[in-house]
Amino acid sequence: MEKLTQVTGVGVPLRRSNVDTDQIIPAVFLKRVTKTGFEDALFYAWRRDPDFILNKPEYQNKGKILVAGPDFGIGSSREHAVWALRDYGFRVIISPRFADIFYGNTAKNGVLAAIMPQESVELLWKLLEEEPGRDMTVDLKERTVTCGDVTLPFEVNDYTRWRLMNGYDDIDLTLQHEDAIADYEKMRAQRFPFKPKTLPAKHAPEEPVRSARPVDDSAWAGPIDA
Amino acid sequence: MASTLAQKVWADHLVYQGKDGAPDLIYIDLMLMHEVTSPQAFEGLRLAGRKPRHTDLLIATEDHNTPTVDIDKPNPDKTSAKQLSTLEKNCKEFGVLLHPLGDADQGIVHAFAPNLGLTQPGMTIVCGDSHTSTHGAFGALAFGIGTSEVEHVMATQTLSLKPFKTMAVNVEGELPKGVTAKDIILAIIAKIGIGGGQGHVIEYRGSAIRSLSMDARMTICNMSIEAGARAGMIAPDETTFEYLKGRPYAPTGEMWDKAVAYWKTLKTDDDATFDKEVTINAADLVPYVTWGTNPGQGAPISANVPDPADIADAEQRQATQSALEYMGLKPGTPIKSIPVDTVFIGSCTNGRIEDLRAAASVMKGHHKADSIHRVLVVPASSRARLQAEDEGLDKVFEDFGAEWRNAGCSMCLGMNPDKLVSGERSVSTSNRNFEGRQGKGGRTHLASPLVAAATAIRGTISSPADL
Numbered sequence: 001m002e003k004l005t006q007v008t009g010v011g012v013p014l015r016r017s018n019v020d021t022d023q024i025i026p027a028v029f030l031k032r033v034t035k036t037g038f039e040d041a042l043f044y045a046w047r048r049d050p051d052f053i054l055n056k057p058e059y060q061n062k063g064k065i066l067v068a069g070p071d072f073g074i075g076s077s078r079e080h081a082v083w084a085l086r087d088y089g090f091r092v093i094i095s096p097r098f099a100d101i102f103y104g105n106t107a108k109n110g111v112l113a114a115i116m117p118q119e120s121v122e123l124l125w126k127l128l129e130e131e132p133g134r135d136m137t138v139d140l141k142e143r144t145v146t147c148g149d150v151t152l153p154f155e156v157n158d159y160t161r162w163r164l165m166n167g168y169d170d171i172d173l174t175l176q177h178e179d180a181i182a183d184y185e186k187m188r189a190q191r192f193p194f195k196p197k198t199l200p201a202k203h204a205p206e207e208p209v210r211s212a213r214p215v216d217d218s219a220w221a222g223p224i225d226a
Numbered sequence: 227m228a229s230t231l232a233q234k235v236w237a238d239h240l241v242y243q244g245k246d247g248a249p250d251l252i253y254i255d256l257m258l259m260h261e262v263t264s265p266q267a268f269e270g271l272r273l274a275g276r277k278p279r280h281t282d283l284l285i286a287t288e289d290h291n292t293p294t295v296d297i298d299k300p301n302p303d304k305t306s307a308k309q310l311s312t313l314e315k316n317c318k319e320f321g322v323l324l325h326p327l328g329d330a331d332q333g334i335v336h337a338f339a340p341n342l343g344l345t346q347p348g349m350t351i352v353c354g355d356s357h358t359s360t361h362g363a364f365g366a367l368a369f370g371i372g373t374s375e376v377e378h379v380m381a382t383q384t385l386s387l388k389p390f391k392t393m394a395v396n397v398e399g400e401l402p403k404g405v406t407a408k409d410i411i412l413a414i415i416a417k418i419g420i421g422g423g424q425g426h427v428i429e430y431r432g433s434a435i436r437s438l439s440m441d442a443r444m445t446i447c448n449m450s451i452e453a454g455a456r457a458g459m460i461a462p463d464e465t466t467f468e469y470l471k472g473r474p475y476a477p478t479g480e481m482w483d484k485a486v487a488y489w490k491t492l493k494t495d496d497d498a499t500f501d502k503e504v505t506i507n508a509a510d511l512v513p514y515v516t517w518g519t520n521p522g523q524g525a526p527i528s529a530n531v532p533d534p535a536d537i538a539d540a541e542q543r544q545a546t547q548s549a550l551e552y553m554g555l556k557p558g559t560p561i562k563s564i565p566v567d568t569v570f571i572g573s574c575t576n577g578r579i580e581d582l583r584a585a586a587s588v589m590k591g592h593h594k595a596d597s598i599h600r601v602l603v604v605p606a607s608s609r610a611r612l613q614a615e616d617e618g619l620d621k622v623f624e625d626f627g628a629e630w631r632n633a634g635c636s637m638c639l640g641m642n643p644d645k646l647v648s649g650e651r652s653v654s655t656s657n658r659n660f661e662g663r664q665g666k667g668g669r670t671h672l673a674s675p676l677v678a679a680a681t682a683i684r685g686t687i688s689s690p691a692d693l
Contacts, residue, residue, distance in 0.1 A: 033265035033269070035273065184240075198281075199281060204474050209297075209328055211297045
């Protein structure tokens with residue numbers, strides 16, 4: 001995963017609180033078979049509105065840092081919400097408060113959820129709106145946000161910061177115990193030599209499976225008690 | 227220290243013990259995969275440039291949205307076709323063994339692995355499907371996981387987990403005639419509730435459980451998740467060993483003896499204690515049917531639909547009220563008087579060979595009631611289908627007026643064209659009666675294959691005793 005130490009880019013003031021994951025990405029997009037390419041699905045309903053902030057020329061496909069109101073990411077646990085934000089280009093979400101599951105999902109996907117007091121968010125909104133499309137900088141090492149002459153602190157726990165700065169996903173973290181896994185596998189081979197392996201494949205006798213016959217449904221007149 | 231069966235299996239898979247409240251790292255012996263919860267896991271590996279750590283501990287099949295007719299023709303559903311072709315492509319690219327539609331070993335993930343003898347006592351088995359608890363019938367610790375965990379298992383063959391709590395459900399005594407594994411588990415869920423097993427691994431124990439066949443034990447463990455439990459387990463015994471012997475992946479010769487010696491140690495120590503314990507008297511059990519919209523809303527078949535006015539707890543009353551509205555049922559209606567449109571026999575709960583035999587034994591010599599629109603018989607696996615055809619059961623079903631289909635999840639969750647229409651009422655041998663589960667607006671009554679077959683004969687919810 002890409003390491004995150006300092007991010008400079010267009011800041012988007014999203015003056016909304018309680019942004020739920022159904023707004024971030026509607027359920028219909030959960031049928032996809034990919035883990036990327038969700039940028040078109042981000043804020044799908046809101047983006048139908050020409051006045052929505054991401055439709056303004058200063059912000060369209062440019063946002064890198066999203067500055068939102070409190071309780072961002074509430075609702076359904078779908079990880080797709082973070083994928084959509086990430087795919088659109090956002091690497092940092094700033095909010096006074098994040099929903100737990102969403103917060104956990106951000107770090108897993110290399111996105112920083114920076115917690116700032118409401119006053120700081122209000123100040124950033126003001127600065128960004130005075131000069132739409134202006135750049136801002138988030139410094140994870142220093143835990144600061146800089147917009148023009150103003151530099152403000154944000155909150156992030158040490159563990160999440162360490163993870164993001166190193167670009168570790170869950171698998172990387174587990175693989176830090178790779179020696180322990182290898183040791184276990186050695187023990188397993190000795191103590192449980194009878195445990196099954198799927199390869200090489202072991203088949204019971206091959207038999208042809210013929211298709212069932214389709215049944216004529218045209219006489220169905222509807223439910224008995226409908 | 228005295229341990230439960232679940233604790234023993236956990237301890238034998240401990241790679242790394244988490245400190246200061248951090249989760250343990252647990253080794254996974256086998257992961258089953260299917261078309262719906264695997265594509266993003268494969269994609270995740272590809273994006274990160276990773277490879278599966280052990281392709282020989284993975285196996286895939288197609289089940290959730292496969293059609294049950296015309297399996298030799300192109301799939302008309304584009305989304306399903308895409309998921310299926312993506313699975314095929316991914317398995318090829320990453321070297322994972324796939325049993326696709328048309329292969330004699332294809333079937334619902336929780337049916338094809340036991341058929342092959344891949345599910346064995348003391349293993350840890352995971353799959354991106356909540357009914358993975360089925361495999362606990364062999365004394366394996368088996369549970370459902372999410373797509374990012376599927377990716378994690380492929381990359382590391384481990385999972386980070388906090389130990390589960392343990393719960394014992396004792397079913398003691400002799401089961402009355404006509405009472406099956408499905409009735410036992412529906413009665414258990416009605417008793418402990420859909421949250422009764424939350425955070426626990428349930429171990430099913432007692433003489434009534436011991437007396438059950440492997441197919442029946444799988445039915446019980448399968449629905450552990452409907453009681454909120456992470457997994458269900460039954461200690462392996464001679465019945466388990468007998469089932470496994472000679473299956474393609476079962477150990478042979480000296481390895482078999484070694485395996486059995488280990489498997490025999492897999493039982494809860496006499497002085498071990500559970501975090502929770504429930505006891506049920508088998509002799510009191512009767513055929514069970516659900517009347518509501520969750521698997522805990524069930525009652526004996528001879529009971530009446532409950533009256534919300536009789537329920538003291540406000541939340542319960544409200545839940546009952548809205549369930550009855552959705553189900554289109556009046557309080558106090560005798561369950562046996564409810565007319566049914568469709569009967570579905572199948573799923574990972576009750577689509578195995580013994581279930582097909584049970585249904586056929588009731589249907590033989592009868593014809594479905596005229597008021598029954600369709601009787602769908604969908605084997606859980608292609609092997610079960612072939613076995614049933616060898617025994618001539620397909621003829622019994624066809625003479626009865628039932629439709630004999632290809633293996634898959636089918637109408638259990640309506641991801642393929644086998645769906646209920648709005649307002650249509652089914653008696654189904656599957657595992658979930660949630661709103662819209664079998665099709666938008668469809669109404670589901672869960673029951674055993676015996677009850678489903680008797681219902682198809684009479685047209686109203688019935689047990690074989692009513693014939």
